[in-house]
Amino acid sequence: MRADEVFVLRRLLVVLVVLGVALGAASPARANPYWRVSVTVAPGKASCTLTWIRDYYDGPVNGYTVWVVPQNVLINAPQTYRKIPVTPQSPGTTKTVKVGALTKGAPYVFWLEASFPSYFRNGPITMQVATTRVCVPT
Numbered sequence: 688m689r690a691d692e693v694f695v696l697r698r699l700l701v702v703l704v705v706l707g708v709a710l711g712a713a714s715p716a717r718a719n720p721y722w723r724v725s726v727t728v729a730p731g732k733a734s735c736t737l738t739w740i741r742d743y744y745d746g747p748v749n750g751y752t753v754w755v756v757p758q759n760v761l762i763n764a765p766q767t768y769r770k771i772p773v774t775p776q777s778p779g780t781t782k783t784v785k786v787g788a789l790t791k792g793a794p795y796v797f798w799l800e801a802s803f804p805s806y807f808r809n810g811p812i813t814m815q816v817a818t819t820r821v822c823v824p825t
Contacts, residue, residue, distance in 0.1 A: 730825055735795060736783060738783045742778065750802045752799075753773055756798060794821045800815050
């Protein structure tokens, strides 16, 4: 390699290092897609309480729906669901929803569905953004 080529490569390396320091380290990739929401669930007296935080990067949310999904379904029996509409909270704040009228000792999971405005078609877009662990009311 000629001396002028070495000089150019060293200058390029310095520029890349300075640029890397100026931009900062890359953040690690998230395990979940950006639209996933972390929901905790706690059992109560014939109820379960769901709690989540709406992140700032969740975008505009028109509303949430909590699906109550019983887990003690018999073989070949129809699955029943109950839907509870929830008003969205401001970004960065916590939302708590108490789901009552549940059967004591019966296992339940809850699905959180978010409704987002659509800019490319008529009507909102809805997608499931969380599934809870099993909750067994006391």
